[in-house]
Amino acid sequence: MRKIDVNQLEEGMILGAPIVDSEGVVELLSRGTKLTKRHIALITQMGPMDIFILEHEDEAFEEIEMNVEDLAQKAKADGKAFDLEKLMKDLDEIDQHIYEPAQRSLVNANMEVNILTGEFDLPIDVRHEKTIEDNKKIFTQIQEDGVLDLNRIRKNVEKTLPDMVRNNDVLRRLNQLKNSDDYTFEHSMRVSILATMIGKWLGYSQEELVELGEAGLLFDIGKLNIPDFILKKPTQVDLEEYELIKKHAQFGYSILLKTKGVSSNIKYAALHHHERMDGSGYPLRLRENQIHDYAKIIMVCDVFDAMITDKPYKKGISPILAADYLSWSSGKLFDSKVCYIFIKKLSEYYLGKKVKLSNGQEGTIVFIDGNYPTRPLVRVGNDFINLIKDRSINVEILE
Structure with a gap:
């Protein structure tokens, strides 16, 4: 290698x-x-x-061993705070868990859409500013004393749910959230919104949507057990650090397991959200129907938002390119039903958007082919560029 x-x-x-x-x-x-x-x-x-x-096709993969003592030495050398004893205890705890199969299957989902309406058309961050701030306080409390107030989370989801699913314009909904210096919290809020929108399109009941919204807020809670010097590293993590980061799904499951009132659906959403349909995910290498359906929804939202969101040191990629990635990974990495409904609804709001092409030209999307929703027809001046035929060109939405 x-x-x-x-x-x-x-x-x-x-x-x-x-x-x-x-x-x-x-x-x-x-x-x-x-x-x-x-x-x-x-x-x-x-x-x-x-x-x-790999140097050649037959080369064996190099197995990366995680050594927490080495990580502790690295943190010490960089002058970073690192509680080695707590991390060792957390790792030992997740090693003792027995993970039972998920009990819920997406194949039973009803595709009939339930419409929920909210009052007025105010942006989410304006109408629900106090609720969002309260959610942030709950996350801070978890980090400080390890206590998760599930009842407050549930009440906040119930308050915001109608407005979270009222408008189908995915990008508009995401853009209504203020940028925060706490990426984990902001990302969880955005995933919660996306997940409940997909749940609505899949025909979930209001009770299920509330639970899915909770799962979206809590799926990444295990990141709180990953040392900050790794999780907030301003440069690319190395392979050994990545092995520790991969433990966050199990850490999250462990935290939720100890929290009274958390349903098995929410626990498995946290545990399974990095699994993949072909078995290439982690931590359990599950395949297809072994993966909880909440996790199948959340993994799509997680990846999409992570790809399009700007970071302090790095700009996110185009939503259309992110959707294109989901499209050509559908059925292999991600559930095809979830990808289909998400990309279909997302693409409905591309029409008329001003875009910049990877060749430097700017234009407007004038047609979306339902069979190729991520490869629109773009008008540039008096010319038309068909991205279905020219796949060397990528497109970025400007507004």
Whole structure:
């Protein structure tokens, strides 16, 4: 296995280590992936990073061993606070868990859409400012004393639910949330909104939508057990640090397991949200119907938001490119039913949007082909560019 730069990527290369988002949490391409033009376009838009590839197809994968004592030494050398004793205790606790199969299957979901309406059309962050601030206080409380007030979370979800699902314009809803210096909290809020919107489109009852909204807020709670010097690292995490980050799904399950009143659906949403349909995910390497359906929804929302969100040191990629990634990963990494309904609804609001093409031209989306919702027809002056025919061009929404 050797390390290369983004500009050295070539079709046919095989990843020796996964490609993850800038937070080092969301795995976008797993090790063993044979790179295509689409993969390379995605990686290139993500910016500079270390990439590990196999020297030849038969090369064995290098197993990365996580040594927490080494991490502690690294933290000490960098002058970072690190509670080694607590981390060892947390790791020991999740090693003792017995993970039972999930009891809920997406194949039973009713596709008839239930419409919920909210009052007025105020942005979410204006109408529910106090509720959002209260959710942030709950997250702070968990971090400070390990106590999760589930009743407050539930009441807050019930308050915001009608407005969270009222408008189907996905990007507008996400843009209504203020940027926060707490990425974990902000990301969880955005995932909660996306998940409840998808749940509505899949025909979930109001009770299920409340539970799904709670799951969206709490799915990443295990990140609170990952040392800040790793989780908030301003540069790409190394492979050993990534092995520790991957434990956050189990940490989250463990926290929720000890919290009174948390349903098994919410626990499994946290535990399974990094699993993938083909078994390439983590931590349990589950496949298809072994994965809880809340997690199948949340994993799509998690990846989409992580890809499009700007970070202090890195700009997010185009929502259309992120949706394109979901499209060509549908059925392999992500549930095809969830991807279909999400991309379909998302693309309905592309029409008329001003865009910038990767070749530098600017134009307007004038037509969406339902069979290729992420490859629109763009008008540039008096010319029309069909992105279905020209897949070398990517598109970024300007408004």
